[in-house]
Amino acid sequence: MRKLNRLFIVLGLALAVCAGNVSAEELVILTTNDTHSHIDPDFDGKGGVLRRKALIDSVRSAENNVLLVDAGDIVQGTLYFSLYGGAVEYALLDSLGYDISVLGNHEFDNGIDSLAARQNPLKVTRLSANYDFSATKLAGHYKPYVVKEYGGKRFGIMGINLNPVGMIDMTNCNGIVYTNSLQAANETARYLKQTEKVDFVIMVSHVGYDIDNPDSPGDKQIVASGSDIDLVIGGHSHTLVDPANASGVACVLENKEGKMVPVAQNGSGGKYVGCIKVDLDSLTVRQSLIPVDEHWDKKAHYPSLEAFLAPFQKPVHKLMNNIVAQSKQHYGNSSVEMQNFVADMAFEITTNQSGMNVDLAIMNKGGIRQPMPEGGVSEGLIGAMFPFNNKLVVIDVIGEDLMKAFEVMAARGGDAVSNNVKVLYKKDGTVEAATVNGMAVNRAKIYRIATLDYLAHGGDHLSSFENKEIKYCDSEKFGVRALDYITKMGLNDVMIQPSSRPRMQCIN
Secondary structure (H helix, E strand, O other), X not given: OEEOHHHHHHHOOOOOXXXXXXXXXXXXXXXXXXXXXXXXXXXXXXXXXHHHHHHHHHHHHHOOOEEEEEOOOOOOOOHHHHHHOOHHHHHHHHHOOOOEEOOOHHHHOOOHHHHHHHHOOOOOEEEXXXXXXXXXXXXXOOEOEEEEEEOOXXXXXXXXXXXXXXXXXXXXXXXXXXXXXXXXXXXXXXXXXXXXXXXXXXXXXXXXXXXXXXXXXXXXXXXXXOOOOOEEEOOOOOOEOOOOOOOOOOOEEEOOOOOEEEEEOEOOOOOEEEEEEEEOOOOXXXXXXXXXXXXXXXXXXXXXXXXXXXXXXXXXHHHHOOEEEEEOOXXXXXXXXXXXXXXXHHHHHHHHHHOOOOOEEEEOHHHOOOOEOOEEEEHHHHHHHOOOOOEEEXXXXXXXXXXXXXXXXXXXXXXXXXXXXXXXXXXXXXXXXXEEOOEEOOOOOEEEEEEEHHHHOOHHHOHHHHHOEEEEEEEEEHHHHXXXXXXXXXXXXXXXXXXXXXXXXXXX
């Protein structure tokens, strides 16, 4: 019988990792999700790939059966992907010894051909039970499931992905055939139990924790609809599932037979590694989160990995240290202040670049990938805040379709609109009132809107914008325009202090 304090001795840390006595026969599953190109520690000092490797290696040295799993979105969110297109992140899947990985939606940001080229040399087992890649260059890269045996028990592990429509630019995933995630998950789980005769089914998913969308349901909805899934390792919604936090989101989900199914998801940015212990006698599960913080620095020394990272880090660090403006205080990337700032910036930039009279601007808070800290704002930070290849456009949209867009935005808790817009909505997403320039939106009127080409083409579920007429398209990426705009503010000694007034407001 091995006690977990043996692991504490190996680590030299007082961390309550999977606390309690453990059987000599157990499977330890280490999980990550939505690491989003966070190679270095984040602005809050947490995370970092060298620390993560130290953590993983320490657990491996203490345990017999270790399975390392990633639930997607390993890329997009820092300069490492903007500058190098995945050359760092994909190599790290093998360098850190991942056993299983699934795709996130951001893996498609540079297109399916680029993704296939990055995936070609990988050794990690890649899973997807509901994407058919046979008509693409990813054909042969992905299996629907894999079966592994530990201590005489058979584990079936399947990959489940979200519906690309509304989340991925369709030109970047052309040729993929999607099967509804709920249907594919339950059918595959049933096959694993009945035909493969596995003892335990693990769903590794990138669909989100609780997404009540029949076309692309989340983990909660999938689990509730079936009875054969025994464990979920999820991603996409950046949900922090902390078993030690009784007031947080539930770490178990109920299936249709009333069985409680454990679910893991570790937020985002690689700040935690999930630790799941499966007793191989009883198949019972215990969960915890391991912080990836400075405590691992004394073990995070890997000369070959450091040598690999060094040429990528030098340009990144140079940009991150080039201060171009000052911020009045810390603003979260999805905060009202940042939404207001970005929408107003888009309005002004588009008006100046196009020379057109624009009625309003709409942006998505999901496109702001980093917070703005108090004090110095660097060139690199702005690039990381707006890393996508999106460009600003001007579109003409009828008021009826504008109201439909507001409803979608309201249903997800509001989004970024310019300062001449006010939207009042209920918790169910019903829009009670919407005004532009103080006038109620006229459903029969044509409105001229500044936005991103991604949104204009129906991205982020703004499908009503597909009926638009494009009047102008910028020649430069939004991130470049944002850098120029913010740098000019800095040169004029303007300290960034966005408006804090909610422009989309829930009224009940």
